[in-house]
Amino acid sequence: MSSPTIVLHHLEDSRSIRIAWLLEELDVPYEIKVYKRLPSKLAPPELLQVHPLGKSPVIVDNSANPPFAVAESGAIIEYLTEKFPNSLVPARGTQEKVNYTYWLHASEGTLAPPLVMKVIFNETLKNVPFFISPIIGLVFNKISEKVTDPTIERVLAYLESELVFHKYAAGNEFTAADIQLYRTLRNALVYTPQFVGPKTKEWLELIRQRAAFKKVAYLDPEVQK
Ligand SMILES: N[C@@H](CCC(=O)N[C@@H](CS)C(=O)NCC(=O)O)C(=O)O
Structure with a gap:
């Protein structure tokens, strides 16, 4: 071989x-x-x-x-x-392709940065001396309220509203945009579950059923829990 x-x-x-x-x-x-x-x-x-x-x-x-x-x-x-030949990218010039490109970029460009800030807040709080953690926690809560959470909430509400009309992020077919969104959404479920809507949770369950995902699920500690 x-x-x-x-x-x-x-x-x-x-x-x-x-x-x-x-x-x-x-x-x-x-x-x-x-x-x-x-x-x-x-x-x-x-x-x-x-x-x-x-x-x-x-x-x-x-x-x-x-x-x-x-x-x-x-x-x-x-x-x-x-x-490599595949059916994971919608045809050019279609609404699905526009949705595809949007989520491919928005996942990293708009949704991931505030979520990464939440991860950093979380890790920092685990490591600061206990006597200052309440103060640091208050500062992080304020930043979350004003900076990170409004963006996370808005993007997730938009995704939820799209998933009312189609099964997957770009349309009714599974695409590589679903793959790109997966890891970001899985972090949203951990750090901001209050903003993840029912359609989005259904979609996450659906894509986790794919044979290809099951082969790599061992790489995701959240799935192993
Ligand atoms: N926007 C980049 C982000 C890459 C990135 O920050 N990767 C993280 C892992 S999720 C990393 O390598 N972190 C370790 C480090 O920054 O040292 C992408 O989507 O590839």
């Missing part, structure tokens, strides 16, 4: 699950190299040898001559869906 040409550099418990899931959907053989997070939760320095940002996901395509790395989950999704 020939060795896989795509190597996925996967940081544990990270967005990189999207790419493992996509590669399973595409039925493309791949090698996965798993990196442990540092105690600070940051990526280990070895990832800097794969790409100058040192973040995950990042893939290396060894079929290219010379091989090259592709970073940033949305860019990797575009690269892989262009390279």
Whole structure:
């Protein structure tokens, strides 16, 4: 058997699950190299040898001559869906394609940043001395109320309103935008469950039933709980 040409550099418990899931959907053989997070939760320095940002996901395509790395989950999704035949991208010029592109970008560009702030607040509170944690907690609550939560609430309400009209994020067919949204939504369920509506929860259940997701579910500690 020939060795896989795509190597996925996967940081544990990270967005990189999207790419493992996509590669399973595409039925493309791949090698996965798993990196442990540092105690600070940051990526280990070895990832800097794969790409100058040192973040995950990042893939290396060894079929290219010379091989090259592709970073940033949305860019990797575009690269892989262009390279391998699939039905995970709607046809050009359709409403579904517009929805697809919107969620591919909004997931990382609009929804993930305030959610990442919530993750940071949470981790920080676990590590500050107990006697100052109530004060820090109050500051974080204020920032959440004014800055992070209104955006999270609005994006999730928009997704919920779209899912009333179609089964998946872009339309009635499953697409790579569902994969891109999955990890962000799964964080929303952990950190802001009050904003995740019933249609969105149904959609999460639906996409978790896919055979390709089940093959990578071991990479998501939340699913293992
Ligand atoms: N927008 C980027 C985000 C990449 C990113 O921040 N990845 C996180 C894992 S979810 C990471 O590598 N964190 C470790 C670090 O920043 O050191 C993407 O979607 O690929």
